[in-house]
Amino acid sequence: MKKKSEMLREQLKENKPLFIPGAFNGMSARILEKVGFDAVYMTGYGTSLNLLGMPDAGYATMTEMVMNAKYMNNSISAPLISDADTGYGNALNVRRTITEFIQAGVAGVHIEDQIMPKRCGHVAGRQLVPIEEAVSKYKAANDARNELDPDFLLIARTDARGAYNGGIDEAIRRGNAYAEAGADVIFIEGPTSEDEVKTFCKKIDKPILYNSAGVSPRISLQRLGEIGVSMVILPGATMRVAAEAMFDFATKLKQEGVLVEKEWKEGFESNHPIGDFHDFAGFSEVKKLEEQYLTESELDKYKNSIGFQP
Template sequence: MRLGQAIPERPGTTLRRLIREQAPLIVPGCYNALSARVLEEAGFPAVYMSGYGSSLALLGLPAAGLSTLTETAMNARLIAAAVKVPVIADADTGFGNAINVVRTVEEYIRSGLGGMHLEDQVAPKRCGHVAGREVVDRKEAVGKMRAAHATRQALDPEFVLIARTDSRGAHGGSLDEAIWRANALLEAGGDLAFVEGPKDMAEIERVCKEVKGPVFYNMTGISPRMTREQMASLGIAVTILPGVTMRASIMAMYDLAVAIRDKGPIAEAEFNRKLADHPLGNTHEFAGFDRIRALEEAFLPPETARKYEGTLGHVPRRAAE
């Protein structure tokens, strides 16, 4: 929710409606409040907080179980507060056992999220498309989902729980095991099943056919790329593209930094000329200075507006303009 705006319906309620109406719901990944706002401005009805992107953006570290619940929940809270659309967030392993999962769900719901996914990796975990993953046993995985479901029911039954299993690509893993776990986790309270890392279309087709509930698909890493029409024909409910904005940001920042290094400060002027024609080229407007001035006009004394007279720099528009 942005500054001064009314509270809409609960994020989980909105997310459930979007999943019903738009399947497949396409949800790009963000890694902080700024990237979430860019995605919202581009017209996406929901956004996804990438665990990989959060770890790299906040800590400069890989997604290898190094970020804490406090850090991750803080990022989720800031993202949810910055946008009006519902946010789905990576919750890793729940940051411990079933008891830790209870607190994780509590923190995520109170952060204003629409949903989260919980995985069955051993802690510390690692990115689902990096080798060397291990998973907990079936009993522990199911117990953690039961704990997540019970907590969700007590606080916000509309909050969406996505049951993720990494057993397909884990050490000694198989697709048969992943499908068994996906169904068991759905039965334990998950709303959607997330089988991480199917390696080809044949495996995706098996997942969609044999999983007894809505499928959540991660189109990244080794997973095959598909069109919206292909996903709809398979019955996929939600597809995330978690790291694309992060990678785009890394590439753009690096390329500009190299240009400044090689050409000097004039490269920044060249960049500004390109930015001027971009839909988000006016950074001051995008940041929300017009909204700040509108709030000033609504709630501060009229003489407050005098500070804009005879000054230099960007002048926010008045509410009546």
Template sequence: MGRSAGKLRALLKAPGVLTAPGVADGVMARIVAREGFSAIYMTGAGTAATRLGWPDVGLMTMTEMADNAGRIAGASGLPTIADADTGYGGPLNVRRTVQCYESAGVAALHMEDQSWPKRCGHMAGKTLIPAEDMAAKIRAACDAREDPDFVVIARTDAIAVEGFDKALDRAKRYEQAGADVLFVEAPTSMEQLEAIPRAVSAPCLFNMAMSGKTPFLSVEEIEALGFKLAIYPNLMLMAAIPAATGALRRLKSEGSIKGMTNELTKFTDFFDLMGMPEVRELEERYQISEDARAGY
């Protein structure tokens, strides 16, 4: 836990933008690690989608989210940045949220200043809590962490509710409350994106969501603007849905998977991705016999 948070702190201090692809389960977490990324992000919208089959409208509980974040951290072995919605209540609830996420092995979480029930940051219908209430929750989050390297990210959804200037005012206030990283959600123009890192001293997070509200920028462009962390919340899930849909349609129309086998991950490659070589090594280390394995 401490090593993971400390590693994230070091990555945030290193040159360049830290890129964290978003995942919602252990399979995608292992792919991110295999492809050589240094950090990973647990998407709240993706977690609601994969765990419940529902949109991100505040239906997930804190313990469900912390459990999923811990599984992603464990499967990937990477410093994990996790969505923690609104912190799931007032300052005392936030304290417990931080403690649960930290115990799960998460390196960082972000909380937003929305009222409950919250909505995905790129959806309409959001409402906000007073800035002073959010500042109190940030102070509670910072006080609750056992590892001082655990990263507290403060998110404001004020652009769509109160306007861009008020969003910057909130970001400044959250920085003063102790937030390590600032996350101004859903900017809609290059002018807004340029202004965010200039308005505060703390590192800023860029959310490359798929809604189209925020301009689609390259990592180089994000770095040039002054952002330090870029998350891609549902990139992998959005990529998987068309692939899965196409496979099912072919099965339905052709009545067989034979014609698509060369396009699918091989059975052995799938189990290797899931860690089967490590399992075999452990079985040999502990001399687990074939007969014993068959009885499990």
């Protein structure tokens, strides 16, 4: 059985951009896999908002991020790439960060070159660590993954394009320095035009990850492939759609009362691919496992009991 890190590297060899949408918990990861995506991305913004109810401003700790990544990885068979923020410290801390994510079963991470506390890559006010400090962190990350899982994908993210005292040239300089330090993929956060994306692909001699979010233009997968992009993430779209739907439903509940749920449930269960929610959650699999391991007397609990019957 192949490691998920091996699976991810094989996907990257395909002659088209690898499109990886973002999820924020185990349920959303399962949905993405169910509809057919070959890999899943764990959004840091979504983790912070979903887990803590707080913005992506450096509040989530390494422990919380790794915990969420572990839960998400365990919920799917596809490889998971995770946001690992700044690596949570200096080069020594980064070694531990890589170790923790590998032990959680994650196939790869990206680490950025912001100062701590960091912030979302599409929010103003970002600041960079000196390039020498960032390079030391990517070298440490590369050494740690080579010791534990050489297939683990190391993605170096630079926020230099839109950070304080940054710019296009600085992003290119840092991208090439991080590639030399051992990164497999370079993630230039926040390009503001297609021409900038072309420039980064042309002037950085490593696969480029494109984040289709925030201040960056929305470009088709076909066009991104033509430009030379190797990976595309869409981090927060599922979270925003889920939040908006939940808000609208909660508003209707407040206005109309408890029977709104009954009406919605009847329509959902009859018309939606995951309308049988107990089955989607995994209760059918639970029963199969019980039939494999439990005694007949233990399985008698399904007789004459009320509720979902797998």
